[in-house]
Amino acid sequence: MRILEAAADTLMPHVPGLSREDLMALLELPPRPEMGDIAFPCFTLAKILRMSPATIAIDFADKLNIPGSNASVEGIRAVALGSYLNLFFEPKIWGLRIATDATKPKYGSSHAGYGKRVVIDLSSPNIAKPFGVGHLRSTVIGSALANLYAACGWDVVKVNHIGDWGTQFGKLMEAYRLWGNEDKLAIEPIRESLRLYVRFHEEAEGNPALVDAGRDWFRRLEQGDPEAERLWRYFVGVSMEEFERVYARLGVTFDHTLGESFYNDKMEPVVDELRAKGILEESDGAQVVRLEEEGLPPCLILKSNGTTIYPTRDLATAIYRKTVMDADRMLYVVGAEQALHFDQVFAVLRRLGHEWAVNCEHVPFGLMKIQGKKMSTRKGKVVFLDEVLDEAVQKALEAASKSNLHPDEAIHVAEAVGIGAVIFGDLRGNRMSEIDFALDEMLRFEGDTGPYVQYTHARTVRLIEKGKAAGITSLHLDGLEVFSSVSTDGWACLKTIDSFPDAVRDAVRLNEPSVVARHLLDLAKTFNRFYRNERILTNDTTESASRLHLTEAVGAVLRIGLGLLGLRAPERM
Known part of the structure; x- marks a missing residue:
């Protein structure tokens, strides 16, 4: 038994009105070692016992220190210090117990999450873009959380939500058509893809027609155009090879790697449900869910041209993780800049009547910078x-x-x-x-x-x-x-x-x-x-x-x- 638990068990018979959990939450570490090992503030009991905290501390110390009494615990000495009851643990007794416990397998583990499943969304890089230092945070924070949840008894499902869909692919396809070189792509597919992507954005600043051409390529991809699909599959394939190599070095694995494209056929039922429940409204030609009551701006579901957008996809993703993956809890390890997006998605889930949405949680993190500067794929400012x-x-x-x-x-x-x-x-x-x-x-x-x-x-x-x-x-x-x-x-x-x-x-x-x-x-x-x-x-x-x-x-x-x-x-x- 650990000293914190032993302290709680020692005090429990003498603290009316407190559960063991509440009592353990009150226990503190004294500011200096000579003041003891565990401290219990007696303020909480003053009203219940109609005594001053200092008097309660003295009374408890007297009871706990009587040799042979039911209150006395071997190897624990109680001292009243002002309004605190401080406990001293004898190293000759507790030292061996602590050291022996620590050398047992899985020390630190628990069964706190037994019978519950958590789905953790982590890493989630974009296809055809380099796996940069900026992706490190979601990957290692999410992987560590997965290990920690597993140590606490949770059934953990790790999901890599790959960005393999969207207009960026149309841009890359147009760039490849204009400036691509198959030999260079074969040698360094990710670096050459990055070069093409950066050049597209540089050229588009003076030639807006490029953006329209990129959108047209993505439209062709959505409609099943063979050439667009061929290029898309190529970029996905070479990117995944690169990602898996980096993951292996980091020691990171996943239970599922599901791209955004996986949810293409799962979004229409979500839109239909929003319409059926009267939640979807028109706004300047687009379809939105208004969230004023939540203190949030409207959540865009369909663009004016009828195409879906990130919130639509993430709604379908959350529903899939609940209904198919059977998640009791969902964590999204994504940068802090996406906080509003997840607030909106979770709010829409609640509007749909999904009570389990309260168990969806965005786990944000701060930016990773190089020499104080933010990285940008569009500008080619990426550290591999x-x-x-x-x-x-x-x-x-x-x-x-x-x-x-x-x-x-x-x-x-x-x-x-x-x-x-x-x-x-x-x-x-x-x-x-x-x-x-x-x-x-x-x-x-x-x-x-x-x-x-x-x-x-x-x-x-x-x-x-x-x-x-x-x-x-x-x-x-x-x-x-x-x-x-x-x-x-x-x-x-x-x-x-x-x-x-x-x-x-x-x-x-x-x-x-x-x-x-x-x-x-x-x-x-x-x-x-x-x-x-x-x-x-x-x-x-x-x-x-x-x-x-x-x-x-x-x-x-x-x-x-x-x-x-x-x-x-x-x-x-």
Whole structure:
């Protein structure tokens, strides 16, 4: 049992009017270690018990500290500090429990979402456009959330909603007709497609007829024109090959990859339902759903020429995910600039009477910038993610080559560290914060970086190997007394380990992977402080075994946490 849960169970018989869940929500961490391990504010009970908070704290402390009483709990000491009741946990008892629990498989997991399914929409790049650094955020945030939800017992379905439909394909087809080169496309299909797309927009600024030609190509595609379909299938095929290669490097997989085109035959029933329920109205020739009561502008459903638009497609998508994929919850990991779009789509679903729309949630994130500037595909201002990963791995390989690693192992480690640095660099901060991409900063082995956490994990592995070589392992532990001499730094490590399940739970509750990333940084820093101040292997076998057990627990939590975020945990660096 973890100390937070033990604190709640200890206090429950003495706190009238509070459920266990409410009680746990009130528990706090004292501002300084010498003030205890868990603090309970007694203000909530003042009215119920008709006593001052300070008096309640003293009364509770007296009851909990009576040896042999029903209120007394072994290894927990209560102290009244003003209006707070603070609990001190004995390391010699709780340290071993915490370390032993942390080394069990799937530590930090729970069954909170058991029996429920969440469909997560993530990544969703556009066909015939490069997989740039700008696509990284949706991909790694969504993948981390999928891992975290699965750890909390949810049945997770990951969907890559590929942008494979729309007028941009008509533009690309017209550009290919005018300036395309089959040989160049065969050699570098994505880069050549980008060049054509950029040139189209440059030429269109002085030649509006190009835009009309692009629209005509898309009209031909919608009507099943053989040449338009041939070009569309070509661009889709080469793009998916490129995407899959990048996903493999990131370690990201999907349960379904469904393009926007998949929903072409599913939009008409949505429009018919909107008409049948009297929700669809004409506005300047277009068809809209008015959302004034929701405080939102009208949601465009059909253009004046009768064609559908993004909201129509996303309505059909949501209904499909509910009725066919059987989603209990839907997450859309998409940039913050699309907030209004999703507000409108969810509002229209509610207008249709779909009560489950309350379980649809947009998970926004801030922009990824390069040197403070936003990227733009139309202007060709794109940094290819594959090139960034190559550079990150190369820089990590330069560092690994200076170690004692075998060349083949160095390459494996460099791939894990380089790509891990990029992923962690995205996830370490609040997802709503903008990121100014700085690769050198992400690759540092000190500070708030992925390599720092990975290196700390490798350090724990090395220490355990040294212990085994000296004939000392955590198996030498003999009874509870083994943790009787835990230092302040060691106890701080154990308490950080103990709160890891809370970090996983909070990351899911907030849809915020950075909660786990920051927790891993805290654990790595706490352990490295312990490592600097304490000798792990001493002449005392019991003491060494105790510290190795703590080290093993730290390594286990770092490995699990890194895996949840999508990083590998090398054993040597």
